[in-house]
Amino acid sequence: MIEARMSSLKARTVNAMKWSYFSMFAGLAMQLFFAAILSRLLTKQQFGVWAIAALLQRFGQFITDLGVGQAIVQKAKLTEDDIRAGFTSSLGLGIFTTALAWLLAPAISTFFPTIPDLVPVVRGYALVYILSSGIIISGSLLRRALNFRPQVIAELTSYAIGHGIIGLGAAYLGYGAMSLVISAIAQAVIQLVLLYSATRHTLKPIFRWDAYRGLFRFGVKATAVNFLEFLSANLDTFIIGKFYSSAQLGAYSRTFSTLAMPATNFATSLSRVMAPSFSAVQDDTDRLRRSYLTGLRAMSILIFTATGCILIDAPEIVKVLLGPKFVESIPLMQIFALYIPFAVLTNLSAVLAEATARLNVKIVIQSVYMVGLGAALWITYRLGGHVEHLAMVLVAASVCRSAAFAVVARGIIGGSGRQIAQSYGVGALYFMGGALVTAAAVFPLRAMAVPLPVLFILELLLGAAVLAGVVLLGPPSELKDMAYASLRQLRRRAAQPSS
Known part of the structure; x- marks a missing residue:
């Protein structure tokens, strides 16, 4: 009975992940298209x-x-x-x-x-x-x-x-x-x-x-945790809105949201599936450990690889999605790209803490993060820092918060924490690999003065191919199992004679 229930949970979780990630990718396609139009209006x-x-x-x-x-x-x-x-x-x-x-x-x-x-x-x-x-x-x-x-x-x-x-x-x-x-x-x-x-x-x-x-x-x-997360996530917007011009805030927020919206959707797609799944096995430490570590490794590989691609493709992303009014935001786009993987992976560890009712420790981490980030942003402003410097502060603080939540996750699932550290390390290697592969293809195309729309489409295709490669050829994970299952289903359908 227990095995049947666990099998049913896994089947429902996998099915939920399929729908959740379908929503994410379909939504991402619309976001890219709509953002390019809105930024010109x-x-x-x-x-x-x-x-x-x-x-x-x-x-x-x-x-x-x-x-x-x-x-x-x-x-x-x-x-x-x-x-x-x-x-x-x-x-x-x-x-x-x-x-x-x-x-x-x-x-x-x-x-x-x-x-x-x-x-x-x-x-x-x-x-x-x-x-x-x-x-x-x-x-x-x-x-x-x-x-x-x-x-x-x-x-x-x-x-x-x-x-x-x-x-x-x-x-x-x-x-x-x-x-x-x-x-x-x-x-x-x-x-x-x-x-x-x-x-x-x-x-x-x-x-x-x-x-x-x-x-x-x-x-x-839960609200206290979410409120602290809200405050810390918007301290930069608050400070720029108060002390900088509306044009600077507009450039900063639009550049950030161009990356943050897809990343937020990715994290949301992950958390809204994993939260009920983690909650269902919160009393089974072995299953909880396997679920978390498998998810962490897969997400780390995927999101760090995407970050490497975005870092190289930032000029075309800004020119196409934001338009010529935002060309000076290219450095901002590259800085924000480094923020994304730590935000997504932190979300997975935070979901684990929430699903196992470790809310007090989330409150402590978010409180420290908020105070530290607020102080660093304020000091940067007082020293005459530009919005790019505020973005760098945000990235550094996010790395520290991600490390703190990784320590919390280790305490929940047990063990030495080596596998968690390895997941981040593997992600860093995939980040460098994604950046090198993208640079090797994109830099020659830029030198050849390939038209911007063509170059952007080629970058999208290359990024999709790189991400598909790391999923299909990377370490075992639910994403890999789902991808191969989908390919098998497509082959079966293609082999069926048309009526």
Whole structure:
């Protein structure tokens, strides 16, 4: 019985990973295409307005959720009262946060004097809080069941229609930074409808405190961790928005998001599958160790290889995806490329800690990281540092945080930590390999003055080939098993006679 249950869990996890990574790659393709269009429709100043408004919108999301979504995924036994309590609290907090954002918008605008036209954008983003209340519960129930197909459909549909058609259409019509508000609201409405249709969870409120106690016991701690992560992840945006120009903030945030959005989607695709899987085997140390180490090795190889390719391809990425207005951001793109692998691998270790309820240690690490990063960014600013220097500080701090979470992971899974260190070391070797292979192909093409669109397409094809090679020829992993299984399935279909 136990073996059958574990086998079923593995099958559901693998299936969930397929849907999750399908969402990631399909979303990445749309992001690259839409980003290239949007960067030519909006100015750096407008992206600066969006950066501050989006920061505040994400802040409100923490209040709306209060860790309830994570608690629903992690809770061993979930009752209908838990679902009712989760929905009631999310809806109430969403209404409260929306009202608070509307009232505080003028004060927020005054605090960021270099960011123009901030009030209507902040108030527009605040409407997403109410819509998120339903998305949180429906999405968490699907994650708990490892049923990612409805989530993938909702995410891709909302992004294609809400952002690709409605949002970009608004930008084309001259709505400026408000076009991103329109995009966010449209995406939230579409996701809400599709996700609730897939779960049809109860909407009946509940007002007994005992129904909330179990969720908030875990949720409040999870929120504290997420809030610290939010603050530390946005300290650079906060400092640049306060002390630098809106154009500098726009260039910084747009360059970062061009890399961070795909990387965040990659990390999210990983964590939303691994969190319920880790939680399911949290009492089986051997299975937990194997799951974590296998995932760490595969992710390290994949993400470090991609980083090596991005480091070399940065000039073309900026020129094509961001346009000629952002050419001076090429060094920023290369610096941010070094941030990505440590952010993704830290996420995996943090998910392990969360799934095994080690939230106190996450709070400690994030607190130290936030204070250290904030102090380093402030000192860099006071010494006259440019935004590129702030980006370097961010990379250095991320390396230290990744090392701290690796130590935590070793304590959870046991052992000497050698295999964790080896995974990072192997990733570094693949990083150098990816960079060398890319440089060997790209530098001669640049010298031959190959047209930019052609060169960019060749770089994409080369990057895809390199990543496919490291997955298919690299060490054993779930990704490798999935890739070979997909190839076998394609060969079987190709061999079948057409009717």
